[in-house]
Amino acid sequence: MIENYSNTKALLPPPVKLVAVSKTKPIEAILELYHAGQRDFGENRVQELTEKFEQLPKDIQWHMIGHLQTNKVKHIASFIHLIHSVDSINLLKEINKQALKNNRTINCLLQIYIANEETKFGLSFDEAEQLINSEELKKLLNIKIVGLMGMATNTENTEQIHAEFKSLATFFSKHKNFKTFNFELETLSMGMSGDFHIAIEEGGNMVRIGSLVFGVR
Numbered sequence: 001m002i003e004n005y006s007n008t009k010a011l012l013p014p015p016v017k018l019v020a021v022s023k024t025k026p027i028e029a030i031l032e033l034y035h036a037g038q039r040d041f042g043e044n045r046v047q048e049l050t051e052k053f054e055q056l057p058k059d060i061q062w063h064m065i066g067h068l069q070t071n072k073v074k075h076i077a078s079f080i081h082l083i084h085s086v087d088s089i090n091l092l093k094e095i096n097k098q099a100l101k102n103n104r105t106i107n108c109l110l111q112i113y114i115a116n117e118e119t120k121f122g123l124s125f126d127e128a129e130q131l132i133n134s135e136e137l138k139k140l141l142n143i144k145i146v147g148l149m150g151m152a153t154n155t156e157n158t159e160q161i162h163a164e165f166k167s168l169a170t171f172f173s174k175h176k177n178f179k180t181f182n183f184e185l186e187t188l189s190m191g192m193s194g195d196f197h198i199a200i201e202e203g204g205n206m207v208r209i210g211s212l213v214f215g216v217r
């Protein structure tokens with residue numbers, strides 16, 4: 001596993017941050033990477049995430065990468081490092097409320113729907129645009145939108161994957177110079193085990209990699 005980890009890291013140019021996706025993987029596997037220096041780990045279920053948080057070193061930076069229900073935000077609000085899967089203003093309001101209760105600011109990515117598949121969550125570009133320009137966003141003092149996340153279609157067609165990531169990178173660039181106290185795009189989270197090369201070519205600076213590092217689930 002350490003070899004997989006080193007090999008994967010060697011493929012990432014320095015500005016690209018690796019989030020090791022540890023969903024379904026045991027504590028021991030996470031600790032092995034932790035001892036090799038990895039600090040950013042991603043999970044997609046709240047229950048599993050909180051259990052792992054409790055058992056593992058407190059300097060781990062936990063990323064919530066899966067769909068998040070509003071009623072579960074309270075369970076992760078005290079410790080979550082970055083939520084990648086914000087897909088509505090309502091969810092953002094709840095994150096803000098729970099962040100305030102915990103006397104902190106929670107960093108978030110807007111998840112944008114770029115795939116040509118029915119199963120992927122996220123905002124359309126129009127919806128994201130509306131959220132970014134909304135009056136409601138300006139009232140949220142305890143969240144900060146620091147970037148965007150997207151998942152490409154699971155396909156062999158690399159041209160399509162390029163096009164989907166490019167569309168997200170273009171939207172990212174378009175909003176990069178718009179900065180407020182709670183909005184400043186820095187992180188472009190795109191790319192998984194099968195398509196991270198393409199994501200990086202298209203300008204992604206954070207990749208979420210599970211099976212390539214930990215082995216297939």
Ligand SMILES: *Cc1c(COP(=O)(O)O)cnc(C)c1O
Nearest residue numbers: 021044065192193208209210211
């Ligand atoms: C599982 C998952 C990943 C990692 O997938 P791999 O193919 O194992 O690298 C990345 N992003 C999200 C949102 C996931 O749910």
